[in-house]
Amino acid sequence: MEPVTFVLFGATGDLAKRKIYPALYNLFVDGKLPEAFSLIGLGRRDWTDEFFQSNIEQSLRQFSRREIQDQALMQSFIRKFRYTVLDIGRTDDYKKLLGIIEERERALQLPPNRMFYLSVGPEYFTTIASNIAESGLGSAAGWKRLVIEKPFGHDLQSARDLNEHLGKSFAEEEIFRIDHYLGKPMVQNLEVLESANPIIQALWSNRYIANVQITASETVGVEERAGYYDHVGAVRDMFQNHMLQMLMMLAIHLPHNSSPGDVRKHKKQVMEALIPLSKSEVSANVIRGQYTSGSIGGNPVKGYRSEPGIGAGSMNDTYIAAKLQVDDYFWRGVPFYIRTGKRLSEKSTRIVVEFKEALHQASTVALGGAPNLLLIEINPNEGIMLQLNTKENGELKPVQIQLHESSKDIPEAYENLIFDALVGNPTFFAHWDEVELAWAWVQPILDAFQENLVPLASYEAGSNGPAEADALLAEDGFHWWFDSKENTETKRKDEEYAYQTGH
Ligand SMILES: NC(=O)C1=CN([C@@H]2O[C@H](COP(=O)(O)OP(=O)(O)OC[C@H]3O[C@@H](n4cnc5c(N)ncnc54)[C@H](OP(=O)(O)O)[C@@H]3O)[C@@H](O)[C@H]2O)C=CC1
């Protein structure tokens, strides 16, 4: 791996502490950092190198997935870190930074390969990018890369403006847009699941698949992020990025031995095949919800409008569910149902592929069986499960076969992504084409929400979301799978009742 200087904007912030330092440490322990590596942390706080290093040590002790056992090893990692004060808007600070980087490069005999990681608010991205270009930080003889965190814009136009600005200082292949869901091992597994398994490949189309369900439910509420969240809602915070990325990763059909370019091309094709919704069609296909008070894990929790920093009349969406259609050869006619929300019954990110009834008869359920399902658990548990029917005492009985369970010691999303950025592999980063297409698809939803064309459904904290989201599937004769137990059993009873009574 090539030597590099990692220039970290926002080195004193929360993301750096919770995700970036632990990820770098684990890469270091696994021998996946370059031998010659230097990190320069930046922020406005007046920290010394020693204070910065002691903060990193604390962050590793608190957040690393590995216990710190070898003190000397940890110290040799921390010695690679330096800190300097930089105010993002002050051009002189970039000149000073250039001097510091060049001095370190000379001392460590590093070539001028520089990775600029912007762990700061998106409002600073364009200023930093142009100051990097103007100060000469990005014009040395080595390579340069820019790593940015979502959100990439607030809507279609602002995303385009942001991209145009960044494009003045960095080429598209130098920009690595982190969508941390693309770093999750099971999301990275999705394309392999289909392309490397002839059994699944043979079934991976509208001929055999009845519907696909993508869920990201969280138990946490708005926490301390009211200022941010009340302006973005679930649609911008999760749906436009993480949820649509999971859809792309599931729906792509890749050629054998595909390159990063193939992955991008095919993801783009999926987005281009998504049937657009007009503003007037949004309310029939999208549910927006907001949590009311309830209880989670036996503890009472407030409703969204009573959370600190949230106005009593807020119409912000803390939940969104939508029905999407990919109009291509493989997926035409297969609904993709997507939902995500806060303060739900459990933390679970999963994809369920429901297969069509054998011989297209509705008889399997009547005889005690259930549809074949492929469950891909992404987070916090990882696994793949297949539900099949067998016969026991003359009756059909669904059996669930665990095909894959992950080991405990799996790399964090940020480890995978930072490693890929260091080696220049763009496969699991969001390309501008996808980001733009995702905003374009979501824009009518943003407009319809803004104009209150979609009713705001309420759901009790600790539930599985609004009843309207159940109705969205029920209209097509489906229901959400693997909702928290109580609900699933209720639904199953309802289903049996409906079958027996014909209602
Ligand atoms: N935290 C998380 O879990 C996640 C965060 N993100 C994104 O990552 C980015 C960073 O988030 P987070 O770490 O939580 O934010 P924090 O508010 O915790 O940190 C912000 C950082 O920016 C620095 N900063 C702010 N203004 C300036 C300035 N004018 N000049 C120099 N430095 C400045 C701060 O340094 P100082 O105070 O020393 O000036 C601080 O290090 C955001 O874009 C966020 O959306 C994305 C996913 C998850």
Ligand SMILES: O=C1O[C@H](COP(=O)(O)O)[C@@H](O)[C@H](O)[C@H]1O
């Ligand atoms: O990007 C975000 O993701 C988290 C959920 O991430 P996960 O890895 O825990 O599933 C979400 O809580 C946050 O609001 C959002 O900004």
